[in-house]
Amino acid sequence: MAQRTNRCGMDRVTARWIIAEEDLKDGVFFSAPDNAVDAVVIEETSDGYRVYNTDARAAVDENSITIFSEGSSALTEFVERLRAWNEYLRLRNTNS
Numbered sequence: 001m002a003q004r005t006n007r008c009g010m011d012r013v014t015a016r017w018i019i020a021e022e023d024l025k026d027g028v029f030f031s032a033p034d035n036a037v038d039a040v041v042i043e044e045t046s047d048g049y050r051v052y053n054t055d056a057r058a059a060v061d062e063n064s065i066t067i068f069s070e071g072s073s074a075l076t077e078f079v080e081r082l083r084a085w086n087e088y089l090r091l092r093n094t095n096s
Contacts, residue, residue, distance in 0.1 A: 010075040024082045025089070033058070040085055042078040049074035051081065 012030075019027060028041040039054045045067075051074050053064040068074035 010072045010079070012071070012075065015075040015079055018079050019082065022083065022086075024079075024086050026085055027078065027082045028054075029078075033060075038085075040078060040081045042074055044071075051077045053081065053085075 016029070018024070019029070026036075026039045028036045028039050028043075030043060033039060033041045033043075033054060035058050036054050037058045038056055039058075040051070041054060041060075042049065042051050047067065047069075049068040049071055051066050051068070053061045055061050066074075066077060068077070
């Protein structure tokens with residue numbers, strides 16, 4: 001698990017706005033990722049924040065977990081992963 005510190009000043013409102021504006025799908029935003037297949041997840045823990053991906057069986061991809069001490073870096077990572085995932089899906093569907 002990687003641990004990162006602050007990279008920018010993103011907040012939850014900004015992250016939600018980006019997700020809506022860019023129509024990003026498959027994100028689990030501070031809620032239980034129950035049965036979330038192939039998703040990007042952000043959650044708050046007692047130690048800070050975790051961002052990770054789930055696989056095709058809705059299991060946590062242990063290699064994808066990154067822990068953050070504060071929220072703005074976690075939100076930035078979450079949005080970046082969500083953008084990358086959505087771009088992958090777009091390209092996969094274009095080439096199908």
